[in-house]
Amino acid sequence: MKKKTLLLAAMMSAAAVHADEGMWTIYNLPPQVYEAMQGEGFKLTYDELYNGDNALKNAVVNFSGYCSGVVVSPDGLVFTNHHCGFEAIRSHSTVEHDYMLNGFYAKTYEEELPNENMFVSFMVEQSDITGRLQALGIDNMGSKEQAALLDSLQNVLTDSIKGIDSTLHVDIDAFYEGNRYYATTYQDFTDLRLVFTVPKSMGKFGGETDNWMWPRQTCDFSVFRIYADPKTNGPAAYSKDNVPYRPKRWAQVSLQGYKDGDYAMTIGYPGSTSRYLSSYGIKEMRDAENAPRAQVRGVKQDVMIRHMRADEAVRIKYDSKYAQSSNYWKNSIGMNKCIDSIGIINQKRAYEARIKAYQDSTGYLKGKLDFDKMKELYELRFEDVKAMMYWSETFRRTNEFCTRAMALDRMEVMGPKNKKSKQYILFSDNSDEWDEALDKEVFAVLLKNYREHVAQKYLPKFYATIDTQFGGDYTKYVDYLYKNSFLMKSEEKIYVNRKSYLKDPGVQLGLDMLEIRSMLRDNIMRTSDSIANMEKFLCAAKLRMEEDMPHYSDANFTMRLSYGQVGGFMLGDKPSGYYTTAESIVEKMDKGDRIIDYQAEPIMRELLSAPDHGAYTDPVTGKFQLCFLTNNDITGGNSGSPMFDGNGNLIGLAFDGNWDSLSSDINFDSRLARCIGVDIRYVIFMMDKWGHADRLLKEINAK
Template sequence: MKKLLLTAVCMLSLGAYADEGMWTLYNLPQAVYEKMKSEGYELPYEQLYQADDAIMKSVVNFSGYCSGVVVSPDGLVFTNHHCGFEAIRSHSTVEHDYMLNGFCAKSYEEELPNKNMFVSFMVEQKDVTDKVITNAFKKMTHAQRETYLDSLENAWSKDVKKQDSTLRLELKPFYEGNRYFATTYRDFTDLRLVFTIPKSMGKFGGETDNWMWPRQTCDFSVFRIYADPKTNGPAEYSKDNVPYHPEHWARVSDEGYKEGTFSMTIGYPGSTSRYLSSYGITERYAENAIRAQVRGVKQEVMKRHMDASEAVRIKYDSKYAHSSNYWKNSIGMNKCIDSIGLIKQKQQFELQLKAWMDSTGHYSGQLDFDKMAKLYEKRLELRKLRMYWMETFRGNDELTTRAMAVSRAVSNGERYFTVKDNRETFDVDTDKDILVALLKNYRAKVTDEAYLPDFYKTIEGKYKGNYEKFVNHLYKKSKVMKSGKVLHTQKPNMYREVGVAYGRSVSKIISKINKELKKLNDDINRQEQLLCAAKLRMEEDLPHYSDANFTMRLSYGQVKEYKLGGWKSGYYTAASSMYQKMVLGDKIEDYRVEPEMKTLLSDASDAKKANPYRDTKTGEMQLCFLTTNDITGGNSGSPMFDGKNRLIGLAFDGNWDSLSSDIFFDSQLARCIGVDIRYVLFMMDRWGHADRLLREVRGEK
């Protein structure tokens, strides 16, 4: 009975491992490498991580939220257009709108520096579990473990810096905290904008096409790493810095691909929850619904103001794109959870796991599904409240952001607080309307008065329910809205300052929620950790990858279409399909482009005019393509390599029909959408006339 059960479970799992996975490279299982070879990978194992010219050396963490790839001996980096969105926006003005009109530096001197941006190269990764999970560690509380892990990371970082001052070390949990890896990085902070196409192309399709297929978006931007001229190492921005000369860079392929071609992505996926219990997925479903609802309210206000003013549009383009991306993701994920019956599937697996535990005795008295169910039941309402708070008060309007920051400074005993002068990043009227809409929505959705900030009594009493008057008063009277003002935060009456009082009132609610969640979180996290450990033990003969945690991962697969009902997706889109959408631009704003773009894509539909960028097999200019690679947030900008480590595209999206892939990978439907590297080069050539950059990428002098 035990053997039959284990065999059945393994058979269920084997199908998932065909193309699925976000694998760490330094310890890539041999079985996975053999599967890669069977699907078309042609190079030795060492070419992935160990060799001097290993392909991982060309891949970068892009500013802590995306991925990128170095494509030249002079430090040129390709990433997605939406990854460079904020940099492009920050350089844009009404007079020089690079977001709208694009940008191409014709020389090194014209390349634009960026604040608070960087790229990180992974230098080394190793398993340090035995040094972390000691008997003493097992007896620690969650808080004690966090303190201990921080101290370990700091100590090991100091050791690394003694060897090389340009390095830093991160210590992170893997497999739900059952293992720990230490990763060493080298950061370059002088990163300059080199090339971007107009938003009409870099974000073609907008929200209409986001997460959808077919796609034609030319989602790329180009940056350059600058280094110390004496050491070729990291350096703060200086006009004297020079282009960085990397150890290795990716070579661009002009051969393209066909259905079945091997495809490998290497990048920095942000977060997945593939080991999550059925109870956790139920909770995630509820949170998704709240995120979608609140963001819908906010985005309606933003869109109205952006449509009315070019200056406002420039300031809010990036904010709107960021918000709407996961608004739509939340809607799509819940749709997929329902359509594939994911919660029921997880429940069935948990029954199998429990039967295995009963038959083997493993984890008896530790992993308790009844206990887990009760803990999640207690936590659900609190998590809903927390999501309403997060989506209402965190990072949506400038006043709340400043008010909470000053309130923290007062509470922490800081003597002074200088209000940041960032007036160029927001519009007061837009900001006010967003706050009014969100405050009204929070009051309508949160009915338990114990979780309403105190100021709601003021709105309902003094202001007779007039939210506009309350918000106008805050903006007019609060010192936190005086950009550049230095506040003496320890003055006796500082808590009574209207903005600080507002921020303190907001902060009290999240502190209350978090305090009530703390014990439940610790207990639930322990049960989820045991669930992962039990799965790994039950399936110990199979290779397993850890959930994504923004460390470098490899995913392998093939160029491949998918089928849904009687519909076939096709594995690529051609220039002609984009031109057909462009024609609809008068009716659909997201398909609106400049006349010259219509001409370019019309030319690209012509085989002769598309040379040398058209595909020799299909005879068409190919724009975007589908692969079975595993992708999630953070993978944006990940290089897509063929079986010879040659760059064939940049990953930029997943598909609507598998948006539950963060918690369950459906090998039949899950696809990674990439922009064809030949499309990238076509636009650099025909629109940007970027001859110097093209020569650099091609290795020509």
């Protein structure tokens, strides 16, 4: 009888889990969740998913700290998104050999292109170390003390694991708003080489026109290879003597496809969500973060795209920068629209009223979780957070001059240690990464825009110089800076202990900017620890109130699993459909004379217009399917995540969400939120029919 009762309870709990919501850590996957996965069509055992060398999770990688990827061959080939490999593709491109424009295929190992500052990271194992940290007093510390403790323990754990295997390291991350802490062991491979990419016309097909939209036809993939030490098969710095890595596990590429309602699963590294965030935090996100971000980026991008379209060399330099900027420009706009249309803030307030009632009835966290105090704290810092966002979007990584000005206090001082007058800093020549005309116009436009959107107290002192010496003319001021500051003189010694150093207009500008940033940081930090504690208590109260249900933590760029089904949603009063076809991309290509994002090479139209696509045709629909929808729970960082069927076979790569899902970082709506993936058959088709990459196809051995 007892066994039957427990089984019934487990089944009831499983039914309470939304099969299309959740970013679950795998090492401690709740039994209710695993049972729900099985009920939806998952066929692997838990050991085949997580434990041992042959576990499916061993085929999934953190791709360079901002995306996800999957190993697909016994010789270390990695699939990720085209936009994840975009900067590597750009960095190898020149006007003469434009791999972004024309694509790239390395026909031999020797032709595969190495990349600086790129890596893939494998998760080895994960464990809960909350008790150890609580014993060390972490719950009674401020954020700086906590950071110091976490760093210290992380070093201890890394030193310990390196005693077993010198190629491993440990990261510690907070989960559930700091109510739990997990230690994760990783192995990083830094010799990562570009092997294959389609032209940008296909890898970014639809561009900003289709970004975050459905239907999609983007062939969003690129191929890299992991290289390893020839003696150990372990991580090694780049060397011509390194050999292709032999992975413990790789994913089997499947040409069998999927049907509406089939089980679908992503495993990857989602970056950041805020689903436990209070209504006050969401209001701050909407009005003090998203709105300023979208406003400033819109102004900047108008200048960038005009210069990029006028000059191919400029386009190559800025393609990646523009894509990075525009992605979260559109995301911020869409998220704010969803927040308002769905009424998320009011929904959160209603839920917080339930938690308050639970608190009043149980006394849980009485004297700690105080909603009135939380509201007051958020209001105290609102204007400073908003100004900080305008400051960051205006001055950080927007133009080369400001980047150099703010780097001054972090640069390595060279020269004789015993003779200060000879000590200097040096800017390397990076002229291949930026264009002066574009850079100067962006700077001038953003200076004007910043002043129009912040209070007087947030203006750096150099604004007075603009008024008094340049008559309020931002262009003249920027021209003066570029002409007269030594900041723009690459490969020339800048002596830091001479009188001329502090008089330089670029140094003065940098000091003025940093002064405002310091003021804003100090103002924000006065309430940040208290707000973080309130949010931590709010999460703890939710977990306690719903302790009979499994809960996943917000994303923090650690490995997560999400599961659900293939399927569409309602676009207004019409069904979206769950896949797109070759016919639909040809229809868009026909609009290429009017919509630049739909332009593609004639060969692409020819290939996709073929009357028969052979083995790449879906056996059920009779169509060549390009992209498809699932209700898997994803966010930024999941780009490049493998999409698996119930047998653990690779059926696609996640690359985007739909417009209606843009509020899912704070509130997942299972009716509307969808993951958009590129069908793996589309990927293999392009490698085959366009790239003629026979050696890679044989290596991948798609079934």
